[in-house]
Structures are given as structure tokens and as C-alpha cells.
Amino acid sequence: MFESAELDHAIDKKTFKAQVPALREALLDAQFDLLQSRRFPVVILISGVDGAGKGETVNLLNGWLDPRDVETNAPGDPSDEERGRPPMWRFWRSLPPKGKIGIFFGSWYSAPIAEHMEGETKLAKLDQALERIRRFERMLVDEGALVLKFWLHLSKEQQRLRLKSLEANPKTRWRVTTRDWRNFKIYDRFHGVAEHVLRQTSTAEAPWTVLSGADPNYRSLTVGKVIVEALRRRLDFPDGPCNLRTVLPATPATNGVQILRTLDLTKKIGKKRYQDELEELQGRLNLLVRHPRFAKRAVVAVFEGSDAAGKGGAIRRVTQALDAKVYRVVQTAAPTDEERAQPYLWRFWRSVPRVGRVTVFDRSWYGRVLVERVEGFCPEADWMRAYSEINDFEEQMVDNRIVVAKFWLAISPEEQLRRFQERGETGFKRFKITDEDWRNREKWDAYEAAVCDMIDRTSTEIAPWTLVEAEDKQYARIKVLRTLCERIEERL
Amino acid sequence: MFESAELDHAIDKKTFKAQVPALREALLDAQFDLLQSRRFPVVILISGVDGAGKGETVNLLNGWLDPRDVETNAPGDPSDEERGRPPMWRFWRSLPPKGKIGIFFGSWYSAPIAEHMEGETKLAKLDQALERIRRFERMLVDEGALVLKFWLHLSKEQQRLRLKSLEANPKTRWRVTTRDWRNFKIYDRFHGVAEHVLRQTSTAEAPWTVLSGADPNYRSLTVGKVIVEALRRRLDFPDGPCNLRTVLPATPATNGVQILRTLDLTKKIGKKRYQDELEELQGRLNLLVRHPRFAKRAVVAVFEGSDAAGKGGAIRRVTQALDAKVYRVVQTAAPTDEERAQPYLWRFWRSVPRVGRVTVFDRSWYGRVLVERVEGFCPEADWMRAYSEINDFEEQMVDNRIVVAKFWLAISPEEQLRRFQERGETGFKRFKITDEDWRNREKWDAYEAAVCDMIDRTSTEIAPWTLVEAEDKQYARIKVLRTLCERIEERL
Numbered sequence: 001m002f003e004s005a006e007l008d009h010a011i012d013k014k015t016f017k018a019q020v021p022a023l024r025e026a027l028l029d030a031q032f033d034l035l036q037s038r039r040f041p042v043v044i045l046i047s048g049v050d051g052a053g054k055g056e057t058v059n060l061l062n063g064w065l066d067p068r069d070v071e072t073n074a075p076g077d078p079s080d081e082e083r084g085r086p087p088m089w090r091f092w093r094s095l096p097p098k099g100k101i102g103i104f105f106g107s108w109y110s111a112p113i114a115e116h117m118e119g120e121t122k123l124a125k126l127d128q129a130l131e132r133i134r135r136f137e138r139m140l141v142d143e144g145a146l147v148l149k150f151w152l153h154l155s156k157e158q159q160r161l162r163l164k165s166l167e168a169n170p171k172t173r174w175r176v177t178t179r180d181w182r183n184f185k186i187y188d189r190f191h192g193v194a195e196h197v198l199r200q201t202s203t204a205e206a207p208w209t210v211l212s213g214a215d216p217n218y219r220s221l222t223v224g225k226v227i228v229e230a231l232r233r234r235l236d237f238p239d240g241p242c243n244l245r246t247v248l249p250a251t252p253a254t255n256g257v258q259i260l261r262t263l264d265l266t267k268k269i270g271k272k273r274y275q276d277e278l279e280e281l282q283g284r285l286n287l288l289v290r291h292p293r294f295a296k297r298a299v300v301a302v303f304e305g306s307d308a309a310g311k312g313g314a315i316r317r318v319t320q321a322l323d324a325k326v327y328r329v330v331q332t333a334a335p336t337d338e339e340r341a342q343p344y345l346w347r348f349w350r351s352v353p354r355v356g357r358v359t360v361f362d363r364s365w366y367g368r369v370l371v372e373r374v375e376g377f378c379p380e381a382d383w384m385r386a387y388s389e390i391n392d393f394e395e396q397m398v399d400n401r402i403v404v405a406k407f408w409l410a411i412s413p414e415e416q417l418r419r420f421q422e423r424g425e426t427g428f429k430r431f432k433i434t435d436e437d438w439r440n441r442e443k444w445d446a447y448e449a450a451v452c453d454m455i456d457r458t459s460t461e462i463a464p465w466t467l468v469e470a471e472d473k474q475y476a477r478i479k480v481l482r483t484l485c486e487r488i489e490e491r492l
Numbered sequence: 493m494f495e496s497a498e499l500d501h502a503i504d505k506k507t508f509k510a511q512v513p514a515l516r517e518a519l520l521d522a523q524f525d526l527l528q529s530r531r532f533p534v535v536i537l538i539s540g541v542d543g544a545g546k547g548e549t550v551n552l553l554n555g556w557l558d559p560r561d562v563e564t565n566a567p568g569d570p571s572d573e574e575r576g577r578p579p580m581w582r583f584w585r586s587l588p589p590k591g592k593i594g595i596f597f598g599s600w601y602s603a604p605i606a607e608h609m610e611g612e613t614k615l616a617k618l619d620q621a622l623e624r625i626r627r628f629e630r631m632l633v634d635e636g637a638l639v640l641k642f643w644l645h646l647s648k649e650q651q652r653l654r655l656k657s658l659e660a661n662p663k664t665r666w667r668v669t670t671r672d673w674r675n676f677k678i679y680d681r682f683h684g685v686a687e688h689v690l691r692q693t694s695t696a697e698a699p700w701t702v703l704s705g706a707d708p709n710y711r712s713l714t715v716g717k718v719i720v721e722a723l724r725r726r727l728d729f730p731d732g733p734c735n736l737r738t739v740l741p742a743t744p745a746t747n748g749v750q751i752l753r754t755l756d757l758t759k760k761i762g763k764k765r766y767q768d769e770l771e772e773l774q775g776r777l778n779l780l781v782r783h784p785r786f787a788k789r790a791v792v793a794v795f796e797g798s799d800a801a802g803k804g805g806a807i808r809r810v811t812q813a814l815d816a817k818v819y820r821v822v823q824t825a826a827p828t829d830e831e832r833a834q835p836y837l838w839r840f841w842r843s844v845p846r847v848g849r850v851t852v853f854d855r856s857w858y859g860r861v862l863v864e865r866v867e868g869f870c871p872e873a874d875w876m877r878a879y880s881e882i883n884d885f886e887e888q889m890v891d892n893r894i895v896v897a898k899f900w901l902a903i904s905p906e907e908q909l910r911r912f913q914e915r916g917e918t919g920f921k922r923f924k925i926t927d928e929d930w931r932n933r934e935k936w937d938a939y940e941a942a943v944c945d946m947i948d949r950t951s952t953e954i955a956p957w958t959l960v961e962a963e964d965k966q967y968a969r970i971k972v973l974r975t976l977c978e979r980i981e982e983r984l
Contacts, residue, residue: 038833041833041834081846084790084846084847084848085844085845085846085847085892086844086888086889086891086892086894087892088841088888089841089844092837092838092841092842093841093842095834095835095838097830097833097834098833098834099833122616124616124617124619124620125616127616127619127623128616128619128620131619131623132884135880135881135884136884139835139837139877139881139884140835142874142877143834143835298576338589341530341533341589341590341591342533342587342589342590342635343587343631343635343637344635345584345631346584346587349580349581349584349585350584350585352577352578352581353577354573354576354577355576355577356576382634385631385634388627389627389631392624392627392628392631396578396579396580396624397578399578400577400578400579402578
């Protein structure tokens, strides 16, 4: 869930300064139109890791927007008035009316997360609280509100560097308290809880936008741009699916930095090492699946990737290691009539392995948020809700001790072209493949954006995505096999 | 939640026999149209108390419908195949395709309820399971399914009588096991759990229909009629709000029996007794509110009822007992501009009392499911979702140790007319009141249906409705005061 947010998103001062005037004007314009129309209220949540710039972002928005029509709700202990009433009372009284913007810095998420981190509440209790939040936000959206939730993220290293740099400067040294370092120590636990919270509350009607808080320029521009885009969409298309703001990616790449492009596709492995490792890993996988404890486990391995990325070859290297009675490969093509008459997840539920078995999906339920999204085969509202339905589906498998391993095989468009041509030369319809290829290339960017969204919204702590650099097929096969072995070992 | 279902709904054999042929024909017609259109699947759940006729109902439906296009899923322990997979797998594989009907007798509700009853899971765990169910059902509806959930209810006395009558008959004696009597002993606990489950899962998209299972004729006709009505609505109005089936009342009064009409409005109290009890109860209420432990409690008293039912007089008898600093009476009129710019519950949240205080609502948030529903002031989808939003709101108050007491003051239409005329004689615009009165009278039935739905959907174990026979004002005032004292005492 934080994959994209952990990339280096820095934007230099010059670019920042050049972009700010237009952004500020667009923000003020949108705010003016909102106030004139009085059609809906805007609820903005600024949450995230300590030190990721939550306060600075709130201050900035107050500076950029017309503050007369913005109400900011700062955190802090509840007042005497508030303590005597149900916890949500303080938020209800601060809701913005139609036409105005309410910024919540320290929102309804703060207390449930803090109580869980302090060990006061078990996971089931946290989930109860999250469920109430989900119902509250759904009510807000049903009542017309535009709900924008930002999570400002810092990697562990970024948080450490920030504390160190504050300490190094005599002017800011006082800002670093022992409490800050104590919080830093529980970073990993907080990270896990945050991921759980985001997964449970990233709904179709009010999804989270997760972004890096490390660079102030990137952070500020991104939050501003997302707000403008979401506002304009609601203001300019009043009859559209108003509750969705799905043109917005899960992690906005406002500076062009996105996760697929950061992969090092030059990674290679020599022939000799490939042969050795292949043999060792296939043997290891075979032993794992025959392990007595595997009788109560199962594996679901999902393979996605561009055309010609080498999914088939990688799958064969996995199945070669397995007894034919143990595994099944499910090829996902266009749905049959029988499948079309059912909810879209139905055909994948059919193939969920029983204990002791392995099911390999050559393409999968992710088709809904990839090809169906990009090609327009299903409406936006449907693929948007699919993210959380998919997370629910995978959670049920994991709860049932199924290891869910998901692989995205990445190649460059140039390599794809080369492989298509190679196929064309050995096949007999070269011209046809080139046609398809050009069409693919036109949509390459749209697919890339859909893949990044998929990773950010469905790479969860329980079922993470593994991005596989597949320009070198042998490197990809080894990475797949090793990851699969490790994932099974973790759970055995 | 079981108020209406506990009434005597018996339908005699003759009426039953007269109605069945038309109903069966309508069912088969609807089923045929469904199959021809192949537009959506129908998922029917038959749940409820043991002995309320779940199995009989399923058999009956299979007899009445064309069984070739109905798939029935009987309960029973999961098979070997099913045990090796996530618990929901067995239900996914049994989902009906578009155009067909799937009957689930023993559904996804069975295991969570049973595990909780056996003490294996705490409330928070049960809530987690219910939340998953809610998401599953929402997905089904989003994917186009018509989901009809029936809960067959028996009162404790009805269940006892049934067991006794089975035992009395030598032919059926063997059917009563010690397990049945053991289940009967935990009736009260099961009742509480069932109420919780229904409250948590009666959503706008898939609400429960709760009905009495005591009389087979009523039960069969009602289930059949509800299915026909829901099917026809989806088939005949394909562009309507297809996920709602809100023309259907929470507890169908297919035999004309409904809760408001069962009240004994002749209840009276003499003047002397009234004076004595009034004095005693007002003193008792005053002491309760001054009790040291009340400093951590609060009271929300809601008064609803027909025009001229005597709400004002009853409220005055309550406030007379209280120190002016402690209470506030909120008159609910049409919303102001400021209130209209917010979610509809916002203006009531504003008035939630702090600890140690009492707020009396003269009309309330129930306006949304009464006047706004009947007069068409808000769309069906909005008032339909209001039931669960209201339950959430009241749950938050109760969780915060606020006693929520809700009173419906009931009078007959004749008494209302008399009171209007009386007012007209003492006032100066008699003709005007008579106009209004006639308009009211025309909508009396619609209001009555809305009130019954409100009671069945929002009278919960934590915030029950008290129905007050208000034909005699003095009787009503005493009942209100006594109930209020008892509710506070329970919670102090």
C-alpha cells in the first residue's frame, strides 16, 4: 500500500515555484464555484505519520484557499463540552455546510489508531471502530459530501533522517523529544496498523490518497492538485458518478515518478547461475509442498503482466517442481456465459484450492481493474469497488491459511515489441501482431497507471505484490521461485 | 424489532385456500419472466428461530415454484471438499446465476450466530463476521442480485407451546429432544443475539423481513407475497431504484394485523389515581436525575405521535419534575437553511445532551421515515438508508451511557377529529383545522404503515420504542413517566 509513496518524489524549488501560481488560482476558482453553487460540502482529512508534514499541509491549504470559507479542525484533547458527549459529537459539530470546506487535521481516525497502538484495544475492537467510520463516511457521501482523505507517509529511513537532521541543527534540536524516538521505535508496528486501517477504510466512495510526505514541494503540489481535480470533477459534471473521484490515482505521480518506471529492468542472471538456482529452488519448492504442515496450507499464485512478459514460462518453472496431483493452472480468458451470469469473482472462487493444493492463475481477478478498466468493459463505479472486494476475497483466503503470492512481470515497451516481432518471424501472421502491438503501445500509459493503482490499492500486508523485473526471463523465473518459497516458508 | 412479528397473525384455512391459487400463479409468472429476462439472480435466505417453520417454508417454495430453476441449499455440516476451503466457498459455489432463484436454508448467518451462542466468539468477533456479511451482500446487490432475507420468529410462549404440543402427540413425541428444551432455555439470550444480528445487517440494499412463524398459513402466504411483490417490482420497473424493495414493509401485514391496531386504546386511569401516581413518579424522576451516578449518565427522550396525540402535555409532565438547568426541550420544526446545508442528522447531533443532562425531543430524527417518507419530501433511497443511520446514531448515544427512551403516542382517528374540533371551537379558525384534518385522514393509512415500519426497524434491544395508548391523556402521561423512570433505573 505504501509502495509508490516510498519512492523518491522530490520536486525542485524552481519547478515548485513555477507551478504554484496556477495551482493557487485554480484552487481559488474551484472554491469560488463551490461557494456559489452551494451544492455539496467538502471534507478533507489530513492524516499520516508523525513528521510527514500534516500541520504544514493544513497551514498551506489555509494560505492557498480563501480562509473565510474553510473551517480547520485541529487535533487536541477534547474539551469539557466534548468529553461529556459521544466521541463523534465533536466531529459532527465541525462538519462544513454545503458550499464550504472543512479540513480535519486529527480526525475520527486518530483515537481508534492511538488506542490500538497503546494496546488498549484488540484487533476486533479496532475493526469495530473502523466499521463505524466506514458507515459514517458512507452517510456523508450519501448526503452529498465530497470526502478527500490524504495519508502522508514516511519510510522508516525517512523518519530517522528527519529526526537526525532536526537534532543536528541547534535551532530545532528542542523539537526532538524522547517521545519522538519512542515513536520511531514502534515504526514497524505503526506501519502494520496503518496499512490495516487504510485497507479497511479505502472504500469506493471515500478512498485514501497515499502520498510521500518527505518532500514539502511534492507534498504541497500533490495535495493541491488532487483537491482541484476532485472539486472540478464534481462541479463540472454534476450528473456524473458524483461520489467517485476515481480519475485520481491512489498515489498521484504529480512529478512523473511512478513505481513501474523505477524498476531496474537491466537485472540479469548468467546461464550457469540460472541453472544452479533453478534446480535448487525447484527442489526447495517441492519439499515445501510435501511438508507435513502443508497439508493444512494451500497456495494461490497469481501471475499478471504485459503481453509477452513471460508469464507462461515462469509458470512452467513453478509447476515443473510440483506433483501433477497437487497443482492446477487456471488460464483466465474472457468469461463464459455461465460465468457472466454470476458476480465477477465467482469464477475465481470456484478455483480456490483446498488444503494441500496449489492453484496458479495465469491472469486473474485483477482483470477487472486492468483490462476491464482500461478498455472500458465495465463502468467506473464497478471497477472502483473491485479493489476492496478483491482485498476482502484475498483476506478470506489468507484467513484460511492460503498463501497468496501475486507477481507482476514487468518489461519495457521496447522489449515487448522485440518479443512480438520475434514471435511474428517464427509464426506466420507477422502483420497482425504488429497491428495489435501498435494498439497496445497507444494504451501503454493507461495500463501503466492502472497497474500502479492496482499495486497501491491491493498490495496489502497479508497479500503483497511482488514486482518482477522480467526483461531477462531467467532472472524473472528465479525471482518468482525464490519469492514463492519464502512466502510459503513464512506461513508454514 | 420483533414487535409486529409477535402479534397473532393467524389466517384461517378457508382464507388461505382461497388465496393460494392466485399466489401460485403469480409466483410462476414472475419466475417465468425472470428466466426469460435473465437480468438478475434472486437470492432468498430463510433464517430464524428453530421450529418457526424454516424447513416447511423451503419445501413449500419448492412446491410452488418451478423447481427446475430453483436451487435449494440445505444446511448441514460442510463436506470434506468444503471444509478444506474458506467458509464462504460453499455459498459462492451455490449462488444462482442470472434468471434463477437460489434458496439458502442455513446461510452465511448460521455459523457466526452459532459460534457466538456457544460462547466461542465475543461480541466484537461477531461484529467482524457481520461486517463481512454486510460487504458480501452489498457486493451481491452491486452485481445485480435481488436479495430477500426472511427471519421467521416465534415468541418464547409460542416456542414453549409448540414443544408441548409435539410432546403431547404420541406421533410426534420423538421429534422433541433434550436439545430442543436446552435451546428453549437459552431463548432469551438467543433473542438478544438475533436482535443484534438483524439490527446490524438490515441494510438499505438488503433489509430483513421479519415475520411470525407461528401460523403456517400466514407464514406461507406472506413469504410468497413478498417474493412476488419484490420480483414484480424489479421485473416491471427495470430503471427504478432496483436495489431497493422498500414497498415491502419490515413485517408484512398480509392479514391486516398490525401493531398500532392491536393497542387497547380504551385504557384509562381515574382522576384520583392519576394525581397520586403523577406526584409519586415526578418525585421519583427528580430523585433519579439528582442521583450521584446520574452525573455520568444522560437522557434523550423522544416524543412522536399523530397530531393532537398529547405530546406537549406529556412532555410538560416530565419537565415539571426537573430542574430547569438540567433539561432542554427541542421542538423539531422544518429545518432551517443552516440545517438544510448539513446531513439530516446534524441538527439532532447538535442537541445531544452532555452528561448529567436531559434532552426532550418534541418530534425528532424520525421525521425522515415518517413525514418525509409519506409526503415524498425525500427519495425512497434516502429514507430507506435512514433506518440504519438512525440505529447507528442511537447506538453511539447508548454506548456513551445516554438512556434513549422513545415514545409513540397513539390515538384513534376519531379521537383526533374530536380533539381538532374541540380546538377549533375554542380557537377562531375552525374551518381551517377541518381542512387539514381531512387531508390527514386521507393519509392515515400511509402514516400508520410508516409508523409500523419505523417500530419494526428501529425498536432495538438498546433503544426500544414504547407504544403509549394516548386516547386517555392521563393514562398516557403516567405510562410515559413510569417508563422513563424504569429506563433510567435500569441504566443507573
